[in-house]
Amino acid sequence: MAGMKAIQLVAHGTPGTFALRELPDPKPAPEEVVVQVLACGLNRLDLWLEEASLLIPLHLPRTPGGEVAGRIAEVGSAVRDWRPGDAVAVQSNLFCGACEFCRRGEESQCLHHVILGVQRDGGFAEKVVVPARAVARLPAGVDAATAAALTLAGSTAMHMLTNRAAVRPGDWVLVIGGASGVGSAAIQIARQLGARVISTGSTEAKRALAQRLGAEFTVDSAQVAWPVEVRRITGKRGVDLVVEHVGGAVLLQAFECLARGGTVVTCGATAGREVSLPLWSLFVKQHRLIGSYGRNRADLAATLDWAAAGKLLPVIDSLVPLDLTPAAFARLRARQVLGKVLVRP
Ligand SMILES: [Zn+2]
Incomplete structure (x- = not known):
């Protein structure tokens, strides 16, 4: 069986306890895609997960990380719009696509939203599985680091x-x-x-x-x-x-x-x-x-288009390998970063 490396939060705390683990390759459901993670940004949300200060039920172990960019590695049986190799960013507020708000393009108000890296495993891993509707194509000229740095905050x-x-x-x-x-x-x-x-x-x-x-x-x-x-x-x-x-x-x-x-x-x-x-x-x-909460698909598309046009530049503090993710959490908590810390699995 093929495997992948992932950083998992195994116990809440300040700091929490993390483990670098070898996990089975994620498999896509019919309407999901597997993304090979090339960059995943660290967010304050990750610290809230670490210290269990979010007002929603949390379950461990959990792979944090919601600011994902990478390449499609595998598509589910019902996915038609994506091919392995496609360069994508992932919208971290996973939306249902079917409720009254999603139907009118207000995915940020989805009644059934799930936060990637909090309520399901996120991007501090070599691969992550997400609904196909949650990925956006990277325009030409926008690399994974730029996309990861802008996908959530931008x-x-x-x-x-x-x-x-x-x-x-x-x-x-x-x-x-x-x-x-x-x-x-x-x-x-x-x-x-x-x-x-x-x-x-x-x-x-x-x-x-x-x-x-x-x-x-x-x-x-x-x-x-x-x-x-x-x-x-x-x-x-x-x-x-x-x-x-x-x-x-x-x-x-x-x-x-x-x-x-x-x-x-x-x-x-x-x-x-x-x-x-x-x-x-x-x-x-x-x-x-x-x-204001999260973003709609239109906001993520505009963000990536503005990045491609040079109108929106990422501010990147540092790029760190997967095993140094816990140290990056500590630096963010200590406010020692200027711009986005990106993990490169
Ligand atoms: Zn919805």
Whole structure:
């Protein structure tokens, strides 16, 4: 029997316990494909799985990893659109394709969604099996590392800025944490849509990266009164849109940065899952708070097309072999990374 190597989480913890294991080759069901993993990005979601801080039932052992790019290795008996060798990226929010939301192209709202690398085995392995509908073809010129670095964070930002919220040319857009995966993509997307971009960053290196990606101004989020600086930059007016993915007190500070009629779009709550929102200023200033989750197929396709056109560049911290995956988890937890860490099985 052929086999493959995989990194499995065998016990939750901070850090958790991992094992490099030899597993049987995955077999595709009729509507599934097996992808040979060429690159898999590390995400904060992987840390939440490791420390068991997700609000869903978790089962171990589990192979983490949701930011997968590679080549089709084998197709199920009912798969017609894919051939072995095809270069693909995998959409990590696996959707059913049949519920009312999927039928109208809102796969991010699927009633039966499954998170790759959390609720089924993911990409920190030589091979991963996924539904054929969850793979997207890589455009010419987009390699596996670029695709893996953008498939989750880049398409999350694309969904926030082009589906959930809108950017008009000339708008002021504030990107929280512009050196993060979502932030680095959001800066580039907002600029391409004609916005003027301000980014927060907690270190000189992070702010310099945000500027290289297209932020016109950066503010030091280690300073308590950083929203005052955002208002100063915009002539006290405030910004039209805040791209937020941290939550907690930062979400409330985002509202301090908003112009009248402005919008906060948020996709994360790493810094706190509950806040107390002052409603008076929300309605008087006609602010909007919009939740965003995952991506639709159209968002992933747009992300890969923009990458092929050179409009969206990946920010890659490092490439590591499969056996060093647990060390990469530790570096991400210690916030020692600048850009995406990619595992290359
Ligand atoms: Zn669905």
